[in-house]
Amino acid sequence: MVYDSGAERVHALKDVSLDVHRGEMLLLSGPSGSGKTTLLSVLGGILTPTAGVVTFFGTELTQLRRSKLAYFRLRNIGFIFQGFNLFSALTALENVELGLSIKGIRGKAARARARELLEEVGLGDRVACRPRDLSGGEKQRVAIARALVGSPAVLIADEPTSSLDAASGHKVIELLRTLAKRNGATVLIATHDPRIEDVVDRVVSLDDGLVKAPAHAEPAAASPIARTSE
16 A cells, blocks of 8 residues: 655555454554554555455455445444544443444434443443543444444454543453354454453564564464364
């Protein structure tokens, strides 16, 4: 992935080759500016790489038209953002309902499903609260609930613990893992926070746009974490 920055060409990603296995929880690790967010955006179909191919469940994202790519993301991917991206004027329930409405689910069905999702993330008693009345960890739980609408095949989280203390961040990632594994979803996380590495199945390190750790590995079932559940 190459950006033009004035007269300078910035190589955000350089010859990255990465396999992600179905049902895996993969952590992209590296310092700020290493290319983590860019790689997540390419994998999630938000950015089209300057060169190369992204294949997602047999679909080549780099060949899809913009409208079809947007539909593919809507049907298959849930996003969790660094800054929560909650609407301040809406309650927790309404924030999740909004995600459902984008998926075409509205009315009583949306309200019931939004309440169910918030209960799954432990916020059944906070559905009427607005973001200003929620802690950082609670806001991220609302964001996770919203990302889970439609049961996406892949969850993409960009620095999901950056606004949280160590304990809250670890709890959020453990919750994300539990819910994702229950639904059979693949999780891609970008972070420079090493404190959550013990929760994931595999870590891939990036530095200056280059993969510094093996990107082609055995499926998640071969990892120590997954073996504990066999």
